[in-house]
Amino acid sequence: MLDPALPAPPVLEVDLGPGVRAAFTTRAGGTSPAPWDGLNLGLGVQDDAERVLVHREAVGRWLGAPLVFGTQVHGTGVRVLSGEDRAARSERGAGAETCGEYDALVTAAPGLGLGVLVADCVPVLLADAGAGVVGVAHAGRQGLAGGVVGTVLEALVAQGARPETLRAVVGPSACGRCYEVPADLRDEVASRRPATASTTRWGTPALDLPAGVVADLRAAGVTEVFSTGICTLEDHRFYSHRLATRDGVTTGRFAGVVALG
Ligand SMILES: [Zn+2]
Structure with a gap:
């Protein structure tokens, strides 16, 4: 039987300002067996859905707020969640799977957790602690090129x-x-996001998506931009879709999460 009261897992906490709780999860603290091996938070990767929801609840316990995730479609859609959404989400199970097809979420409602799922794509957490607004974005190759950083920033500004x-x-x-x-793929993405043009350690064409995200944030006037500096292909505490694909197996998803206290 699954333990419905799985303890809050250890996470990589980040400082987004006073009154804001934010972190990235790792594989640690979960119960999924191989190939997910740990705290898988992604539905749709063949893991047991009930187990994934128990994991999400445990992360919500760390956050002090129920967690909402979108179904990510490598797009630029943003959902703004309100206090009403928090009330609906507080009922156990309601909205636990997805709030719809969105790659970015924003809220000014305290006590509502926003999550973004990744395994190599770039998770971006944002907060204006003074204004009381937080957001998350999933910036993969397509979303970044399409402008998801700009759309989540617009939604945050619209909320104050x-x-x-x-x-x-x-x-x-x-x-x-x-x-x-x-x-050709590097050139195509770099034509829209020049900061992404890169070269692998072994000298072949590459994309630097984190650099592209940072460039978009700075171009929009965000000066307080921080990076964990962690690569998911090198640090095996985190899920990597690319590494799993290379090994011919599926894998899990970790999350970036944020909530206003
Ligand atoms: Zn790397």
Whole structure:
């Protein structure tokens, strides 16, 4: 039987300002067997859905708030969640799986956790602690090229945030020295996001998605931009879709999470 009261897992906490709780999860603290091996938070990767929801509840316990995730479609859609959504989400199980097809979430409602699921793509956590607004974004190759950083910033500003008082953290993701791609793909993405052009450690074409996210944030006037500096292909505390694919297996998803206290 699954333990419905799985303790809050150890996480990599990040500082997004006073009154904001934010972190990246790792594999630690979960119950999924191999190939997910730990705290898988992703549905749709063949893991047991009930077990995944128990994991999400445990992370919500650390956050002090129920967690909401979107179904990520490598797009630029943003959902703004309200206090009403928090009330609905507080009923156990309601909305636990997804709030719809969105790659970014924003809220000004305290006590509502926002999550973004990744395994190599870039998780971005944002907060304007003074204005009381937080957000998350899933910035993979397509979402970044399409402008998801800009759309989540627009939604944050519409809720009262200002770029100059926003703080952003770029989380664990495939780094520009590991994320090998064909030359034409690098050129296509770099034509839209020049900061992403990179070369692998072994000298072949690559994309640096975290650098692209940082460049978009700075171009929009966000000055407090931090990075965990962690590469998911090098640090095995985190899930990596690329490494799993290379091994011919599926894998889990870890999360970036944020909530206003
Ligand atoms: Zn790397």
